[in-house]
Amino acid sequence: MKIDCTIDGKTLTLSLNSDKPLSLILRENTGDDAVVNHCNGAMCGLCTVLVDGKAMLSCMVPAFEIRGKTVTTFDSFRKTKNMKDIEKAYESVGSFPCQDCYASRSLIFESLIDEGITDPEEILKELSIIKCPCMDPEDEINIVLKGIEARRKRNVRRTQFA
Numbered sequence: 001m002k003i004d005c006t007i008d009g010k011t012l013t014l015s016l017n018s019d020k021p022l023s024l025i026l027r028e029n030t031g032d033d034a035v036v037n038h039c040n041g042a043m044c045g046l047c048t049v050l051v052d053g054k055a056m057l058s059c060m061v062p063a064f065e066i067r068g069k070t071v072t073t074f075d076s077f078r079k080t081k082n083m084k085d086i087e088k089a090y091e092s093v094g095s096f097p098c099q100d101c102y103a104s105r106s107l108i109f110e111s112l113i114d115e116g117i118t119d120p121e122e123i124l125k126e127l128s129i130i131k132c133p134c135m136d137p138e139d140e141i142n143i144v145l146k147g148i149e150a151r152r153k154r155n156v157r158r159t160q161f162a
């Protein structure tokens, strides 16, 4: 089937088997080898991408679900101002994800910050798709709260100088 979607800012029409997982599409059809199938089935959380701004496990998203959607991988997200908010939050809390889960965890933080989620239970539930145990749950909650604060300040500055 033909699928129109946007991946990392590029508008694409892909010819795909409708069940092909997004993680494989990224690797085989768009040449993004940074997103790797680590476990092939919701066991590690290390294949996370943003689909229309929401963090999702790319190995669990079939091709037909990305029709008309915008997919963002960490490779393009890392260059954005939104990532700067998250880096500031890491620094301010004094806690950083390890090398293995840095990309996926940062994308989940982005999804939570973008939605303005402050409920600790909800934050930890969303982050629980990452199985890497490198971060303290209390730090994770504080990173989201600091990230929301940084985003708000930046948006206020933007409207003031618009």
Ligand code: FES
Pocket (backbone or CB within 6 Å): 036, 037, 038, 039, 040, 041, 042, 043, 044, 045, 046, 047, 048, 057, 058, 059, 060
């Ligand atoms: S590859 Fe492990 S959760 Fe997707």
